[in-house]
Each structure stands twice: as structure tokens, then as C-alpha cells.
Amino acid sequence: MDYSALKTEIIDYSREIGIDKIGFASAAPFAELKNRLLRQQELSYESGFEEKDINKRVDPALIFDRPRSIIAIALAYPSKMKGSLKGKKGERRGIFCRASWGEDYHTILRDRLNKLEAFILSKVPEARFRSMVDTGELVDRAVAERAGIGWSGKNCSIITPEFGSYVYLGEMITNLPFEPDTPVENQCGTCTxxxxxxxxxxxxxxxxxxxxxxxxxxxxxxxxxxxxxxxxxxxxxxxxxxxxxxxxxxxxxDFHFHEEMExxxxxxxxxxxxxxxxxxxxxxxxxxxxxxxxxxxxxxxxxxxxxxxxxxxxxxxxxxxxxxxxxxxxxxxxxxxxxxxxxxxxxxxxxxxxxxxxxxxxxxxxxxxxxxxxxx
Structure with missing residues (x-):
């Protein structure tokens, strides 16, 4: 199997199905991340929504049999609203954050990952996957960073050169040995x-x-x-x-690529x-x-x-x-x-x-x- 050619085909197909950015990473353990997560736990900085087992969060081999690589995806979501409403006295309004606009992003990203899985299976019937969006064991930002989607900003968001930090992230562990992409250089500089x-x-x-x-x-x-x-x-x-x-x-x-995100x-x-x-x-x-x-x-x-x-x-x-x-x-x-x-x-x-x-x-x-x- 020519995995380099397959990788190119996957990238081309990802664009067809509305994936705005795709990257490939090794499935090696996230050793440096483990130390940071342990420190967060010691300081009681965790939210409680995370996977409890830190080892599973940093080692793909603990949640997938013989992983060879991880495919990361990103979809850009809007930052501005068309026809925004303004509250007034007697009619005050609240606000949901941008990441909650439109249809639930878990549903949107799972749809793209399912299509990507089906495409790869049509090329490699013995391929295996473990896809996840937000609620999986792995840390989405760590995978995206390793895969070259963007850099991990000081605001703890992945910042992409193309779409800023207004992106949803998802990933897919595979048993296929794709060549990893190069991480993006951190561009936060001295900004705070x-x-x-x-x-x-x-x-x-x-x-x-x-x-x-x-x-x-x-x-x-x-x-x-x-x-x-x-x-x-x-x-x-x-x-x-x-x-x-x-x-x-x-x-x-401000990107409006996906109707379901409006x-x-x-x-x-x-x-x-x-x-x-x-x-x-x-x-x-x-x-x-x-x-x-x-x-x-x-x-x-x-x-x-x-x-x-x-x-x-x-x-x-x-x-x-x-x-x-x-x-x-x-x-x-x-x-x-x-x-x-x-x-x-x-x-x-x-x-x-x-x-x-x-x-x-x-x-x-x-x-x-x-x-x-x-x-x-």
C-alpha cells in the first residue's frame, strides 16, 4: 500500500466533505502532556468533565490496539452573527458562546469523521479506527497541535493560521502508518x-x-x-x-462555510x-x-x-x-x-x-x- 498516495487522496476527499483542515500525527504517547496534566490535577485545576485516567489521555495504545497514526480535523465556525438582536429595558437578552451556535458540533464533526472512515475503508478494507470529538479520552488540542492544525495558544485554544481559534476539533486513531505532518510554530509571542x-x-x-x-x-x-x-x-x-x-x-x-453552524x-x-x-x-x-x-x-x-x-x-x-x-x-x-x-x-x-x-x-x-x- 502506498500510504503517501492514500494520504493525498484523504486530504482531497476531506475538502470535498467540508473538512476545513486536516493533519496527520504519530500515535506515540504524549509524554510531555502527562506531566502538565498531573500538575493540573495536583493544583485541582481540572473541571471534572475530563477522562479520569490520565494515562488514557496521553497514550493512544491504552484505548486502541496497536495504533500507528492519528488523523486530526478542524472545522471553522462563524464568529459574527447576521441580523444580531439587541436587548433593551424590559426585554433583556442572554448570550450563548460562539462554539454553541448552530447545530451541536459533536454531531457535525462525527458526520465528517464517519464519512472519512467510510472513504478510507473503501481503499483499505482492513483499516481500523477510533474516532472522537471532545468527549473522548485523548486531549483534542494536543492531537491537533502535533498534527499541525495549529499551535496551542496562551488562551488554551488551538489557534490556526487560517481560521484563528474559531475551530472545532476532532480526531481519529488508526492502524495505518501515515507520515506525520509538521507542527505549526507558536505565534503568540509576548502577547498576554x-x-x-x-x-x-x-x-x-x-x-x-x-x-x-x-x-x-x-x-x-x-x-x-x-x-x-x-x-x-x-x-x-x-x-x-x-x-x-x-x-x-x-x-x-469570520467564516461561514457550514450552513448547519449558522x-x-x-x-x-x-x-x-x-x-x-x-x-x-x-x-x-x-x-x-x-x-x-x-x-x-x-x-x-x-x-x-x-x-x-x-x-x-x-x-x-x-x-x-x-x-x-x-x-x-x-x-x-x-x-x-x-x-x-x-x-x-x-x-x-x-x-x-x-x-x-x-x-x-x-x-x-x-x-x-x-x-x-x-x-x-
Whole structure:
């Protein structure tokens, strides 16, 4: 088998099926990465969403029998929205990050990887694969970096020369011995704009992220959001784009190659107040196709409550008081108590006092009492 010729055929075919960049890497263990991951674990900087076994994250041979190479792919997604909506008093809106615009990227990339697998099988029937997108054991960015897709930026994103960091990543371990590509030279230089702009200081230093402080992670949690982060959230409902939008390598970058990635403005910048009363069925119908819906409606609703406090939206007080008085979920009741106190005023104080007399959850009572004290 002429694997050099096959590699060229795969590259040509990848363009036909809408893969914007493809690279090939060795399947050797990621030895240097292991040390970094162990350090992250020691510092408790992990999010908890990662594969627990670090050895599996750095050694393809532990998850695939006799790997010979890895194929990495990248698809560019839009950074600007056509016909964007603007909120106003009484109609405040939240925002989903760019990586959650359009159809769930896991579905899109799996489609491309499935087509790539079928093409290779048509050429090499004995070929074997293990494809993954985001939720696999391997670290997508490490594979993409080794395969020459881009360099690992100080913002902990892969930055491509062509598309900036606005790319989705996927990879495929194979038993075929493709010649590896050359990694891209790191071009961040002395720039620290992403580190300086991070709202919560989650970027500890270039290339090191404390995931537990990252807004992208915090928006996906289901418990009470720590108070120190609530006022940093702004109107974000899911994810955070700050470290990408300030990156000089992303200046002027905006590609609209894939129709399924185009955002529905009403879905990615939804009105906040209606979110508070949305049923599970309505949530799935409205947001179910987006990657930002994977944790369900509870985190989105909690974040919407925090966003209303960010806007000091007095018109939302009746909705927030309704959540405080009637929602069965303590996290939403307690977060509503905090938001009500931030909006302030005598109606807010009266609502908190009334709720305190009926509340039975300890954490919610604490939120209510802190709110009452702040309004004295």
C-alpha cells in the first residue's frame, strides 16, 4: 500500500466533505502532556468533565490496539452573527458562546469523521479506527497541535493560521502508518491579552487554565454559583468568548462555510425572562439541537437569573419573585433571592422577608438573609 498516495487522496476527499483542515500525527504517547496534566490535577485545576485516567489521555495504545497514526480535523465556525438582536429595558437578552451556535458540533464533526472512515475503508478494507470529538479520552488540542492544525495558544485554544481559534476539533486513531505532518510554530509571542482580559483570572499563565474559575465551566455547573463569580458572569448563559475575542489572531476572522453552524439569533440571544418559566419540553424544542443544551435547562435558567441581576432589571422582579416563591429547585430559589437583592428596592426587600418565613432549605435561607441584610 502506498500510504503517501492514500494520504493525498484523504486530504482531497476531506475538502470535498467540508473538512476545513486536516493533519496527520504519530500515535506515540504524549509524554510531555502527562506531566502538565498531573500538575493540573495536583493544583485541582481540572473541571471534572475530563477522562479520569490520565494515562488514557496521553497514550493512544491504552484505548486502541496497536495504533500507528492519528488523523486530526478542524472545522471553522462563524464568529459574527447576521441580523444580531439587541436587548433593551424590559426585554433583556442572554448570550450563548460562539462554539454553541448552530447545530451541536459533536454531531457535525462525527458526520465528517464517519464519512472519512467510510472513504478510507473503501481503499483499505482492513483499516481500523477510533474516532472522537471532545468527549473522548485523548486531549483534542494536543492531537491537533502535533498534527499541525495549529499551535496551542496562551488562551488554551488551538489557534490556526487560517481560521484563528474559531475551530472545532476532532480526531481519529488508526492502524495505518501515515507520515506525520509538521507542527505549526507558536505565534503568540509576548502577547498576554487573553490572560489580562480573563474575567475571573482563570488563565493562570499562558497555556495554563484553572478550569474551576473559567466562566465557560461555571456556566455548565448545576449547583449554586460561587458569589465571587456571579457578578463576573454578565449576560452569559453558556460559555465565554472573551479570551478569543481579544486575541489579535482572531481579528477580522469570520467564516461561514457550514450552513448547519449558522446561528438562530433568537436561540443564541434569547430573552431572559421567558427562560425562567420554560418547561423541559419547550427547552428541548428551542435549544435541544445546540451543544449548549447538554446540561439541561437548570444551569441556563440559573444563569438567566444572574443575568437579570446584572442588568438591574426592575421589570423582572415579578418573575424573579415567582421563582423565589414557587420553583421547586433550591438553587433557582436561592439564586433568585440573590438577584432580587441586587435589583433592590422596597418591593424586593418585602419579597425576601415574606419568602424567608416560608423557606425550609438552609442554603436558600442563607441567600435570603444575606439579601435582606444588603438592603438595610
Amino acid at each position: 491579552k487573553c490572560i489580562d482580559a480573563c474575567p475571573t483570572g482563570a488563565l493562570v499563565q499562558g497555556g495554563q487554565l484553572n478550569s474551576k474559575r473559567c466562566i465557560a465551566f461555571l456556566t455548565q455547573t448545576k449547583d449554586f454559583m460561587p458569589v465571587e463569580f456571579r457578578e463576573k458572569l454578565g449576560n452569559r448563559l453558556y460559555g465565554c468568548d472573551t479570551c478569543q475575542t481579544v486575541c489579535p489572531k482572531n481579528k477580522g476572522i 446561528p438562530d439569533a433568537e436561540a443564541v440571544k434569547p430573552l431572559l425572562q421567558p427562560l425562567l418559566r420554560m418547561s423541559n419540553k419547550e427547552f428541548k424544542q428551542r435549544f435541544g439541537q445546540m451543544s449548549g443544551s447538554w446540561r439541561g435547562k437548570k444551569p441556563i435558567q440559573r444563569n438567566a437569573i444572574i443575568a437579570l441581576a446584572h442588568f438591574k432589571e426592575e421589570e423582572s422582579l415579578p418573575s424573579l419573585i415567582e421563582v423565589l416563591q414557587e420553583d421547586v429547585r433550591p438553587v433557582l430559589r436561592g439564586t433568585a433571592a440573590w438577584a432580587i437583592s441586587k435589583i433592590g428596592g422596597e418591593p424586593a426587600r418585602e419579597a425576601l422577608i415574606q419568602a424567608r418565613d416560608k423557606e425550609i432549605d438552609t442554603e436558600v435561607i442563607q441567600e435570603i438573609e444575606k439579601g435582606i441584610r444588603s438592603l438595610k
